Amino acid sequence: MQADTTLLTTADGQPLKAALKSAASKAKRRAFYLVAPLLAFVLITFIFPIGQMLHQSVYNPDFTIHEDKGTKIQTPIMVNLQVWFRETEIGTVPDEAAFAALVSDLIQLRELRGQGEVGTRINYDVPGTRSLFTKSARRAAKLEAPFKEAVLDLDEDWADPELWQAMRTAASPYTMNFYLAALDMRRSETGEIVAVAENRQIRVKLFSRTLTLSIIITLTCFLLAFPIAHLLATLPLRYSNLLMILVLLPFWTSLLVRTTSWIVLLQSQGVLNDILVSLGIVGANGRVQLIYNEIGTVIAMTHILLPFMVLPLFSVMRTINPSYVRAARSLGATSWTAFRRIYLPQCVPGIGAGALLVFILAVGYYITPALVGGAKGTLISNEIAFHMTDSLNWSLAAALAALLLAGVLALYWLYDRLVGIDNLKLG
Amino acid sequence: MALPKHASPLEKIWHYTYLVICTLVFIFLIAPILVVIPLSFNAEPYFTFTEKMLTLDPEGYSTRWYDLLLTFGMQNPGAPRDGMWWSDAWANAAWIKAAKNSAIIGFFATILATVLGTLAALGLSRPEMPYRRTIMAILISPMIVPIIIVATGMFFFYSDVGLANSYTGVILAHATLGIPFVIITVTATLVGFDHSLTRAAANLGASPTTTFFRIIMPLILPGVISGALFAFVTSFDEVVVVLFVADFDQQTIPRQMWNGIREQISPAILSVATILVIFSIGLLTTVEVLRRRSERLRGLTPG
Numbered sequence: 001m002q003a004d005t006t007l008l009t010t011a012d013g014q015p016l017k018a019a020l021k022s023a024a025s026k027a028k029r030r031a032f033y034l035v036a037p038l039l040a041f042v043l044i045t046f047i048f049p050i051g052q053m054l055h056q057s058v059y060n061p062d063f064t065i066h067e068d069k070g071t072k073i074q075t076p077i078m079v080n081l082q083v084w085f086r087e088t089e090i091g092t093v094p095d096e097a098a099f100a101a102l103v104s105d106l107i108q109l110r111e112l113r114g115q116g117e118v119g120t121r122i123n124y125d126v127p128g129t130r131s132l133f134t135k136s137a138r139r140a141a142k143l144e145a146p147f148k149e150a151v152l153d154l155d156e157d158w159a160d161p162e163l164w165q166a167m168r169t170a171a172s173p174y175t176m177n178f179y180l181a182a183l184d185m186r187r188s189e190t191g192e193i194v195a196v197a198e199n200r201q202i203r204v205k206l207f208s209r210t211l212t213l214s215i216i217i218t219l220t221c222f223l224l225a226f227p228i229a230h231l232l233a234t235l236p237l238r239y240s241n242l243l244m245i246l247v248l249l250p251f252w253t254s255l256l257v258r259t260t261s262w263i264v265l266l267q268s269q270g271v272l273n274d275i276l277v278s279l280g281i282v283g284a285n286g287r288v289q290l291i292y293n294e295i296g297t298v299i300a301m302t303h304i305l306l307p308f309m310v311l312p313l314f315s316v317m318r319t320i321n322p323s324y325v326r327a328a329r330s331l332g333a334t335s336w337t338a339f340r341r342i343y344l345p346q347c348v349p350g351i352g353a354g355a356l357l358v359f360i361l362a363v364g365y366y367i368t369p370a371l372v373g374g375a376k377g378t379l380i381s382n383e384i385a386f387h388m389t390d391s392l393n394w395s396l397a398a399a400l401a402a403l404l405l406a407g408v409l410a411l412y413w414l415y416d417r418l419v420g421i422d423n424l425k426l427g
Numbered sequence: 428m429a430l431p432k433h434a435s436p437l438e439k440i441w442h443y444t445y446l447v448i449c450t451l452v453f454i455f456l457i458a459p460i461l462v463v464i465p466l467s468f469n470a471e472p473y474f475t476f477t478e479k480m481l482t483l484d485p486e487g488y489s490t491r492w493y494d495l496l497l498t499f500g501m502q503n504p505g506a507p508r509d510g511m512w513w514s515d516a517w518a519n520a521a522w523i524k525a526a527k528n529s530a531i532i533g534f535f536a537t538i539l540a541t542v543l544g545t546l547a548a549l550g551l552s553r554p555e556m557p558y559r560r561t562i563m564a565i566l567i568s569p570m571i572v573p574i575i576i577v578a579t580g581m582f583f584f585y586s587d588v589g590l591a592n593s594y595t596g597v598i599l600a601h602a603t604l605g606i607p608f609v610i611i612t613v614t615a616t617l618v619g620f621d622h623s624l625t626r627a628a629a630n631l632g633a634s635p636t637t638t639f640f641r642i643i644m645p646l647i648l649p650g651v652i653s654g655a656l657f658a659f660v661t662s663f664d665e666v667v668v669v670l671f672v673a674d675f676d677q678q679t680i681p682r683q684m685w686n687g688i689r690e691q692i693s694p695a696i697l698s699v700a701t702i703l704v705i706f707s708i709g710l711l712t713t714v715e716v717l718r719r720r721s722e723r724l725r726g727l728t729p730g
Binding site: 030 | 438441445446448449452453455456457458459460462463466473474475476543544546547549550551553555556557560562563564565566567568569571572573574575576577579580581582583584585587599600602603606611614660663664666667670671681684685688689692696697700703704707708710711714715
């Protein structure tokens, strides 16, 4: 029995173990090479931009670096103030040195024409201060010592300790302030985290509205999808294939088309209200406001997301063996008991998959709420878009987006855990 | 789903209620899509059925909104409709421009997504693929991450690298969004793929390239085409990324519709909607035919 002592080798004399190992790693590498181009593509065009956005949410150099729009040359600004902030502690009352630094920095700003951006940056934290910067920068060159008095003569708002605290935090480009703002909080003049005034607390409200509406949409989707998924799963295939088209056609129809249709249907002068009036359910003057509020968002989004609930439910229900329910019935269960104790528990994987998918998609929805939501039916995505395109507070938009992203990724992880991404099916 | 003979009256009532509920849900699904079709032929600039329309009076109907699609944005819409008029429409009409942009962007984004996605799906469905789950999660994520976040990220990135307001930028972005659909459909096709076929081909002396084009490709083609159609529709329907990273020159059909809905909604939007509904019926038919063909190829007969 020599085989026990000598190593098994391949024909070319390699040890078998090593040969198998190298073959396996070769196969691994081959599989990976096929995926590598796409992975690189997605990393560059998708993961990296999102990473950059996350960076933007904690980094805002508007108060420390000025970039010339034409030449793209970057100049450090507010240098003297930064020195003063470094040398003093939080909450120090600004002295003559501080105001002297401020004036010299404002003169530099004026030369660079950068007072607008700096003012806007502080305006995010202390509303109403943008004009203070533009006005003071214009006159800074004419000011003479003692600077404290001169500046306060110009505008006494410069004495505001909150303003100085805002400048102190803005003096370091890395800040968590935008996350505080995204959660309706701010730093007080002594650097503590406090809630903003009640009438300015809008973002937490928007987050909770997004959550509530998404839950309502998921529930209505479930209630509407369950009966038709059951019907599709139990009908003979000839009929169910035909009815399936009614589910798939909306799925393939442009989102904007479906949203437009709902505007047409739900408008106060629209089709649905006309039917209600002609049926005499509501008076001609009492037309129901169905759109540009939460109702519009819920109806239109339920319609749009319904296929995402029907398809997973259907694929689970199709595999349920009907003889279990029959067995329960023959053992004396009423049809309700048989449904509740036998059928429903077997649907749970489908319910979970559909509900999670619908919820994930609903939380981040933008287009439909923007078009049919009015003021009351908009979601957090619309707030992000507002700060991106209108208020131009990109760091705040990025912070809001980061919070939303964290929530969605947590749900995505849960979905992968419970359902498995491989089981995601389309049509 | 037939009712057994021994069903109690209560069960019978419930059964018919259930059928009514199902019918109502189907109406809820399909009515909003169909309602735009007759309304797009409205002679009046309203979004509801006029009395003339309800009495089927031909005067209540017109194709003026379809005509407006052609003339809107033209330099000389009132001219006689000869060759010059049509070339003016082709060059200047806003909706035709948008359609051209949609087609160009959709075409290139689809090619990019399909080629890269199919290759990756082939790798992902090999049993020896390392880190399969993580990589799959990354590749599917563009479908899950809220579109506004994607658009925000791309806005910053493309502005930095100088791809903002360019066709390339929009095409790359749309390809990224279409990739998950290609991966999902192609991997689903590959689940039933018999790997002994490729081994047999190799055994008979075929090179990997020959095996791919002669053996694998014909078998997975239906999946690849449905994936490509999904990718195309994703691009064709996308508006948020276009809003953020595209310029006026890259206006697509959804972008133009978005303007129309936000600013001044006119029945012209409904005629675009009708055209798009017919377009999607065509796409759905193609995908269904392909799905059945693929099931037949793989020996799964739909009962």
